Amino acid sequence: MHIVDGALSTEVVTGGAVLAVAGIAYGLKHLSMEKIxxxxxxxxxxxxxxxxxxxxxxxxxxxxxxxxxxxxxGWAAFPALFVGLLLQAVFFGFGGxxxxxxNSLNIALPGVLVFYLCRSALAGGSSRKAAIWGGIGGAxxxxxxxxxxxxxxxxxxxxxxxxxxxxxxAHIPVMVIEGLLSAAAIYLIATAKPELFSIMQRGAEE
Amino acid sequence: MTLLRALVLFCLVxxxxxxxxAHKLILSIYPAGAMVEGEIGFSNGDMAAKALVEIFDVDGxxxxxxxxxxxxxxxxxxxxxxxxxxxxxxxxGHVAQAILYEEDLPVGLRSDTxxxxxxxNSKKAVVxxxxxxxxxxDLIAEALRREIRPLQKELAAYKxxxxxxxxxGALGYILGLCGIGFYFMARRRLKDGxxxx
Numbered sequence: 161m162h163i164v165d166g167a168l169s170t171e172v173v174t175g176g177a178v179l180a181v182a183g184i185a186y187g188l189k190h191l192s193m194e195k196i197x198x199x200x201x202x203x204x205x206x207x208x209x210x211x212x213x214x215x216x217x218x219x220x221x222x223x224x225x226x227x228x229x230x231x232x233x234g235w236a237a238f239p240a241l242f243v244g245l246l247l248q249a250v251f252f253g254f255g256g257x258x259x260x261x262x263n264s265l266n267i268a269l270p271g272v273l274v275f276y277l278c279r280s281a282l283a284g285g286s287s288r289k290a291a292i293w294g295g296i297g298g299a300x301x302x303x304x305x306x307x308x309x310x311x312x313x314x315x316x317x318x319x320x321x322x323x324x325x326x327x328x329x330a331h332i333p334v335m336v337i338e339g340l341l342s343a344a345a346i347y348l349i350a351t352a353k354p355e356l357f358s359i360m361q362r363g364a365e366e
Numbered sequence: 367m368t369l370l371r372a373l374v375l376f377c378l379v380x381x382x383x384x385x386x387x388a389h390k391l392i393l394s395i396y397p398a399g400a401m402v403e404g405e406i407g408f409s410n411g412d413m414a415a416k417a418l419v420e421i422f423d424v425d426g427x428x429x430x431x432x433x434x435x436x437x438x439x440x441x442x443x444x445x446x447x448x449x450x451x452x453x454x455x456x457x458x459g460h461v462a463q464a465i466l467y468e469e470d471l472p473v474g475l476r477s478d479t480x481x482x483x484x485x486x487n488s489k490k491a492v493v494x495x496x497x498x499x500x501x502x503x504d505l506i507a508e509a510l511r512r513e514i515r516p517l518q519k520e521l522a523a524y525k526x527x528x529x530x531x532x533x534x535g536a537l538g539y540i541l542g543l544c545g546i547g548f549y550f551m552a553r554r555r556l557k558d559g560x561x562x563x
Contacts, residue, residue, distance in 0.1 A: 164391070167460075193555065
């Protein structure tokens with residue numbers, strides 16, 4: 161899921177960086193004091209989750225948790241996931257510094273899109289409804305990320321369809337697991353601390 | 367609290383589940399006498415068999431293409447005293463690159479000032495004023511390389527290791543960033559409060 165240094169053309173890297181900076185700036189503007197602990201926690205969750213690689217078939221997979229981050233943080237997912245990616249690049253060499261922008265975009269933007277998709281279902285409804293939408297959101301964020309990654313590779317010269325198929329199918333298990341995990345996490349929040357969503361939504365409206 | 371608990375759980379899993387294998391492409395090169403040996407593998411331990419390695423000069427001109435064997439191993443003989451860039455692209459964003467610097471070139475090519483090719487003098491340039499014959503020197507060098515190879519592999523693997531210390535360090539950074547965020551928010555809030563008074 162993390163694109164590495166040198167895999168993309170300069171134009172794509174630059175474009176990704178510009179868009180990511182815009183997203184991060186917008187996200188920081190929406191990062192209220194109430195959101196900071198959640199942002200830090202989700203940043204840490206993303207960081208640790210991406211380190212746990214489970215061997216599966218010919219390759220290995222890891223969780224991303226961008227769906228949950230997006231659903232809880234909205235635009236503030238941009239700075240949160242950017243920090244996680246930055247630390248991964250610096251400490252472990254996952255991805256790289258030059259591709260930090262495009263990676264942030266590929267991972268955070270699906271989270272933000274899922275936020276808009278699921279916000280009404282999460283804020284008002286029952287915890288079961290929230291869990292179902294949380295699961296859908298978690299899985300959908302991953303599939304969007306795979307498409308974004310394939311698209312970035314395609315812009316840099318790879319054939320889009322084979323690349324998209326490769327990345328997409330390799331991540332179907334992740335989608336399933338993350339859907340379930342997101343559903344569980346959202347269900348837990350909806351039952352134990354439903355006001356979290358309204359705090360976060362208020363932050364997004366400001 | 368639930369998030370905190372989830373995080374603690376994640377950390378525990380991270381510690382117990384030996385997280386070393388990331389799906390990253392690694393290309394390592396080791397100078398070996400007149401040759402350069404290299405290896406391509408994924409950081410989860412799989413080697414990249416039958417992978418194409420392209421060798422460029424600094425300006426991006428393709429010098430040679432070699433293919434790895436079943437164990438992801440390849441051999442390349444540098445012919446010019448210039449910096450070589452090794453690059454492998456296995457598709458879908460799996461790209462790795464390694465640079466062979468001038469000082470790591472075989473002895474015969476090392477002191478070359480320009481990029482002129484001189485194929486046969488790598489043997490000649492080996493220091494001769496010792497009590498060993500050239501053949502003995504080759505044998506010693508070969509034996510030494512054999513001894514060092516596992517060390518090189520271990521070192522390459524060690525570089526890819528994620529240890530708990532680093533993970534905890536990164537979590538500390540996140541915590542610190544949250545603190546900085548709080549600081550600025552609090553300042554802004556205090557200022558707003560003063561303005562309102």
